Amino acid sequence: MEKINLDQKLSLFTDYWNPRIIGELNGQHVKLAKLKGEFIWHQHEHEDELFYVVKGKLRMEFRDKSIDIHPGELIVVPKGVEHKPIAEEDVHIMLFEPASTINTGNIENELTRKNLVQL
């Protein structure tokens, strides 16, 4: 049992839209990811998803609105709600979600990441 430093873990990878697992508890994963550009519209049928912004400004688009999330802020996207993350500049986030969660949710394409690395 050791503490986890987010900046140290973030220094271990550079690629975007490819979450790393940094912790597990109660069937949930704690992940870190670097984002840049636009992701795809998707939803998670069975998983609520928490985005906590560590660096940069994350724009979360929903079908009826858009919310800018800054460092020290978080948003919970409930299951079944379509969303599309956008990062105009480099964004670093921490995610909390069930271990079963796939990054692209109901969509499977070249952005889909499975068998995530644990740092």
Add this chain to the structure above:
Amino acid sequence: MEKINLDQKLSLFTDYWNPRIIGELNGQHVKLAKLKGEFIWHQHEHEDELFYVVKGKLRMEFRDKSIDIHPGELIVVPKGVEHKPIAEEDVHIMLFEPASTINTGNIENELTRKNLVQL
């Protein structure tokens, strides 16, 4: 569905060792708490518990070691592991844990908080 700003939520209360709920997902609660002084030795029989430090230095004591956790760092305390949080100065933390989690775990005393307020 709105974003949550940790500092804004933290400005809404001043008392120590009395967590507030700021979010819920997948049966887990996201909580904020202010700590000062020494808590009690306890463990959670069924719940892993995540402590993320927002402000100050949290010392987490275990029976065999002690770990200092600073802002931008987190620790996951697995179920069944005795721990004792200590905050020499003001500490602000974010917690992730199952909704069933009681702050004093297997101990019930004057520090026990149930029916937490949601901010």
